Amino acid sequence: MDTANFEKLEQKINTLLRLCESMEAEKKTLKERLKEKESEIEELKRGLARFEEEKGLVRGKVEGLLTRLDGLIQNA
Numbered sequence: 001m002d003t004a005n006f007e008k009l010e011q012k013i014n015t016l017l018r019l020c021e022s023m024e025a026e027k028k029t030l031k032e033r034l035k036e037k038e039s040e041i042e043e044l045k046r047g048l049a050r051f052e053e054e055k056g057l058v059r060g061k062v063e064g065l066l067t068r069l070d071g072l073i074q075n076a
Helices: 003-075
Strands: none
Touching: none
């Protein structure tokens, strides 16, 4: 191999190394974003569970009120 071929090889290797560094940085960024999104999902799941619990309580209260109204209507 002559000097020109070594220079071409060196340039290709340098290009590959820069590409690898860039991909590593992108991988790190994507991992961080994934962690943030997973955290958001867990927060949304907890919020949904609270909402479902509140919905059950409200449903129970409404059913109780409707039962009382039915009783009042039947006694009237």
